[in-house]
Amino acid sequence: xxxxxxxxxxGSPVCDYWLSRCEGFVVRAGHRTLxxxxxxxxxxxxxxxxxxxxxxxxRRMRSIPAEDVLAVVPARKILLARRHHQAGPAxxxxxxxxxxxxxxxxxxxxxxxxxxxxxxxxxLRREVPRLVRFLLAExxxxxxxxxxxxxxxxxxxxxxxxxYGLNTRAR
Numbered sequence: 001x002x003x004x005x006x007x008x009x010x011g012s013p014v015c016d017y018w019l020s021r022c023e024g025f026v027v028r029a030g031h032r033t034l035x036x037x038x039x040x041x042x043x044x045x046x047x048x049x050x051x052x053x054x055x056x057x058x059r060r061m062r063s064i065p066a067e068d069v070l071a072v073v074p075a076r077k078i079l080l081a082r083r084h085h086q087a088g089p090a091x092x093x094x095x096x097x098x099x100x101x102x103x104x105x106x107x108x109x110x111x112x113x114x115x116x117x118x119x120x121x122x123x124l125r126r127e128v129p130r131l132v133r134f135l136l137a138e139x140x141x142x143x144x145x146x147x148x149x150x151x152x153x154x155x156x157x158x159x160x161x162x163x164y165g166l167n168t169r170a171r
Contacts, residue, residue, distance in 0.1 A: 007071040007080070018072040019049035022079060025072075027054055027064070029081040035062060037079065052079070 008014040020040060027034040035054030038061065043050045049066040056062055068082045 005073065006075065007073045009071050010067070010069050015069075015072045016048055018074050019052070019066055019069060019079075020047060022049075022052070022072065022077075025077045025079050027052070027069075027079045027081050030083045032083075034064070034081060 008018065010019075020042060022037050022040060025037045027037060035056040037052055038055040039053045040049050041051035041053065041063070042048060051063045051065055052069070054062045054064065064081060068084075069079050070082055071080045072078075073080070
C-alpha cells in the first residue's frame with residue numbers, strides 16, 4: 001500500500017518504475033495542467049522512460065522529456081513537471097527580468113536613437129535659421145520685381161474677361 005501523498009523524486013528507482021508505467025497520469029507544472037499521459041517512449045534496451053507524450057485539449061499532442069519530471073505521486077496519478085519559463089511572462093513584469101541579452105539590445109537601441117535625435121536637433125538648430133533667411137530674401141525679391149519683368153510676379157497676368165452668361169440683358 002502507498003501513502004496517499006507520498007511523492008518520489010526523479011532519479012529514484014520508484015520514480016523510474018512509475019515513469020515507465022504512467023499512462024493516464026495527469027501532468028502538472030506549477031498551477032497548470034499540461035495534459036494526460038498518452039504513451040511513454042522508452043530507451044532501447046533499458047526500459048526506462050525517455051519521453052512522455054501528453055494528450056492535451058482538443059486532441060493535441062505534446063511530448064516532454066522524462067528529465068523534466070520532478071516527482072511522481074502514484075496514489076493520485078500525478079506527475080509533477082518542471083515549469084518552462086518563456087519570454088512572455090518574464091517580459092510582463094518589466095524589462096529587468098528579461099534575459100540579459102534582450103536588456104543589452106534594448107539599451108544599445110535606446111542609445112542609438114538618442115544619438116540620432118541629438119544629431120537631428122543640432123542640425124535643425126543650425127540649418128533652419130539659414131533656410132528661413134533665404135526664404136524671406138526670395139519672397140522679398142519677388143515682391144520687389146513684380147512689375148519689372150513679365151515672367152516674375154503677377155505682372156504678366158491679366159484679369160479674366162470671361163462672360164459666364166450672367167449678363168442676360170445683352171441677349
